[in-house]
Amino acid sequence: MQQFPNDIGWIEVICGSMFSGKTEELIRRIKRAVYGKQVVQVFKPKLDNRYDETQVVSHSQLKLTSIPIERAEEIFHHLSPKTQVVGIDEVQFFGSEVVAVCEALATRGIRVIVAGLDQDYQGRPFEPMPQLLAIAEYVTKQLAICVVCGNPANRSQRLVDSGERVVVGAAGAYEARCRKCHRAEPTEATPPQTLDLFEH
Numbered sequence: 001m002q003q004f005p006n007d008i009g010w011i012e013v014i015c016g017s018m019f020s021g022k023t024e025e026l027i028r029r030i031k032r033a034v035y036g037k038q039v040v041q042v043f044k045p046k047l048d049n050r051y052d053e054t055q056v057v058s059h060s061q062l063k064l065t066s067i068p069i070e071r072a073e074e075i076f077h078h079l080s081p082k083t084q085v086v087g088i089d090e091v092q093f094f095g096s097e098v099v100a101v102c103e104a105l106a107t108r109g110i111r112v113i114v115a116g117l118d119q120d121y122q123g124r125p126f127e128p129m130p131q132l133l134a135i136a137e138y139v140t141k142q143l144a145i146c147v148v149c150g151n152p153a154n155r156s157q158r159l160v161d162s163g164e165r166v167v168v169g170a171a172g173a174y175e176a177r178c179r180k181c182h183r184a185e186p187t188e189a190t191p192p193q194t195l196d197l198f199e200h
C-alpha cells in the first residue's frame with residue numbers, strides 16, 4: 001500500500017492585494033510547521049527575483065529558503081517522499097496547471113499552502129487564483145492599508161506605464177489602494193507621509 005506523509009492532505013489559500021501580508025502569513029505558517037517537526041518544502045516562481053533569486057522575501061524583509069521553479073510540475077521533481085507541507089508563494093505567476101498540481105499534492109496527503117494575488121492591477125480576478133479558491137479547504141483573504149485614504153485596501157495600484165498583466169515589481173511600481181481610490185489605468189505614486197515615526 002502507498003504510504004502517505006499525513007492521514008489527510010488539504011489546500012490552504014492566502015490571497016489579497018500586494019502589501020497585504022500574504023508572504024508574512026505564509027512564512028508564519030511554515031515556521032509553525034517547522035516548530036511541529038514537519039518536513040517542509042517551499043517553492044516560488046523563478047520569475048519573482050525582486051528581492052532574491054532563491055529566498056521568499058516579504059516587503060518587511062522576512063525571509064524563507066525556497067526552491068525557484070519555472071513550471072508548477074517541477075514541484076514533483078524536487079518533492080521529497082517525506083515532505084508533509086508544501087508552500088508556494090506568488091502562485092499567480094504559475095499557469096492553470098498549478099491547480100492540478102496542488103490537487104495532486106493534497107490527494108497524496110500533503111498540506112499545501114499557497115499565497116498569491118486574487119486581483120490583477122485592473123481589479124480583475126488573477127487566474128489561477130479563482131480556481132484555487134474554489135478547491136481549497138481553507139481560505140484567508142488579507143487586506144493592506146490604502147496609501148491614499150487609510151481604509152482597508154484590496155487592490156494593487158500600478159504606477160508604471162504598462163498594459164501587460166505580468167509586470168514584476170514592488171514599492172515604486174505598485175501601491176495598495178481601496179476600491180474607491182484604485183484606478184484601472186496606471187497612475188502617479190501617492191506622495192509619501194512626511195512625518196517619519198520610525199528609525200531607519
Ligand SMILES: Nc1ncnc2c1ncn2[C@@H]1O[C@H](COP(=O)(O)OP(=O)(O)O)[C@@H](O)[C@H]1O
Nearest residue numbers: 018019020021022023024058059060144145176
Ligand atoms: N500599504 C501597506 N499596507 C500594509 N502593509 C504595508 C503597506 N506598505 C508596505 N507594507 C508592508 O508590507 C508588509 C507585508 O508584506 P508581504 O507579506 O510581503 O505582503 P504581500 O506578500 O501581500 O505583498 C507589511 O507588514 C508592511 O510592513
Ligand SMILES: Cc1cn([C@H]2C[C@H](O)[C@@H](COP(=O)(O)O)O2)c(=O)[nH]c1=O
Nearest residue numbers: 017018019120121156165166167168169
Ligand atoms: C497587481 C499585479 C502585480 N503583479 C506582480 C507584482 C509583484 O511582482 C507580484 C506581487 O507580489 P506581492 O508579493 O503580492 O507583493 O505580482 C503583476 O505582475 N501584475 C499585476 O497585475
Ligand SMILES: [Zn+2]
Nearest residue numbers: 146149178181
Ligand atoms: Zn482609499
